[in-house]
Amino acid sequence: MAIRRATQAETNQILQLSGKVMKESSMGYAVNSVQNAYQLFMPVLQKGGYFLIDLENGLLRGWILLAADYNTVKGEVMGNLLSAYVFPKFRRSGVAMDLAIAAINEFKGLGIRTIQLNVFKGNPSRILCEKLGFKPVSTVMELDIQ
Secondary structure, eight states, X not given: OEEEEOOHHHHHHHHHHHHHXXXXXXXXXXOOOHHHHHHXXXXXXXXXXEEEEEEETTEEEEEEEEEEEEETTTTEEEEEEXXXXXXXXXXXXXXXXXXXXXXXXXXXXXXXXOEEEOOOTTOTHHHHHHHTTOOOOOOOOOOOOO
């Protein structure tokens, strides 16, 4: 296993793949759309965000997108984990944990003290987040008013 920053070519590949797993990642909230993945993640990448990837024997096993941004509520620069995905055949093997720890260490190296992420309701990755020490801060609520 090797975790490292994605190259530009790998980033383009991940953007394509992200669009194909949006529905799964969002627990059905979003539709799969490569165009939506680009619209969602390109601004983050253009402002300095980047993917860490997990490779084993040249095979991509998963990724996590990191970004740092000023949080006006807390008045400090905070880390954000904006996209994480592990291919099904590599789940429950520690890939997600290793990626998350690598991301946390990247933020520590930048002097960032707080990291946030969003987990969709029902996503089993919430368990991993809690194991890492993340705790709920707010709840996003929605009302369809057709």
